[in-house]
Amino acid sequence: MSVKNKTRYAILGVLNVSPCTGYDIKKYCDKIIAHFWNENYGHIYPVLKSLQEEGLIERVEEEIQDRKKKYAITTKGREEFLNWLKEPANYQPARSEFLLKLSFSKDLKREEIRSMILSYKEDHMKKLKDYGKMEAYIEQNQTTFDKDQRFFIHAPLRYGIISAKSVVSWCDEMLNEIDL
Numbered sequence: 001m002s003v004k005n006k007t008r009y010a011i012l013g014v015l016n017v018s019p020c021t022g023y024d025i026k027k028y029c030d031k032i033i034a035h036f037w038n039e040n041y042g043h044i045y046p047v048l049k050s051l052q053e054e055g056l057i058e059r060v061e062e063e064i065q066d067r068k069k070k071y072a073i074t075t076k077g078r079e080e081f082l083n084w085l086k087e088p089a090n091y092q093p094a095r096s097e098f099l100l101k102l103s104f105s106k107d108l109k110r111e112e113i114r115s116m117i118l119s120y121k122e123d124h125m126k127k128l129k130d131y132g133k134m135e136a137y138i139e140q141n142q143t144t145f146d147k148d149q150r151f152f153i154h155a156p157l158r159y160g161i162i163s164a165k166s167v168v169s170w171c172d173e174m175l176n177e178i179d180l
Contacts, residue, residue, distance in 0.1 A: 007043045008051060012073055012081040017149065019060050019072035022048055031137055032153055035130070035160035056080055110178055117178070121171035127164045131157060 014020065014028045022044050029039045048071060051057045056077030060070040073081065098120050105113055134157055138150070145153060 005047070007039060007047045008056075009081060009084050010037060010039055011044065011047055011051060012056065012077055012084075015057055015071055015073040016078060016081055017145075019070055021068045021070050023068070024070075031134065033156065035127075035134065036156055051077065113178055114175060117171050117174050121168055121175075124164045124167040124171070128161065128168070131161045131164065 010029065010033075011025055014025045017028070020028070022041065025044055025048075026039060026041055029037065048057065048069075052059070052071070054076075056074055057071045058074050060072050098116070102113070102116060105116070108116075138145075138153055138157070142150060
């Protein structure tokens with residue numbers, strides 16, 4: 001089975017919410033889904049061009065005279081997007097440089113290992129703060145999203161928050177164990 005470019009579906013998903021520019025797509029990714037998905041301009045604009053060539057998105061008519069290109073999903077694009085949503089998600093094994101290093105750290109001093117774990121904990125505490133900012137942004141802009149959409153924005157964010165809290169708790173447990 002060929003590997004699908006998931007950027008195309010991230011873009012179709014954002015455009016399924018609302019017509020927008022490449023800049024708006026990037027902003028949505030940064031403000032709403034950054035805790036589990038990121039895109040950069042270098043990926044967004046070539047994929048926009050490809051999606052337009054495939055007839056999956058189109059320029060918004062009233063925006064054609066504007067310098068900024070605003071796009072909307074087409075019926076064909078929405079159909080492809082909905083079909084993709086119905087496919088089972090491919091399992092993606094976690095890759096963690098931290099856990100890889102920790103699993104081979106038997107030759108390090110306890111203080112070095114403690115330092116590694118403390119740093120990892122601090123990273124996840126920062127993530128929790130970032131998630132708090134995302135929650136505040138979503139709360140401040142809740143009128144932008146309809147009730148159903150708010151659930152689908154909130155659910156992955158809660159997943160991130162609970163996961164980060166779990167990592168912090170795990171770090172505390174490992175810090176206690178290493179001292180034994």
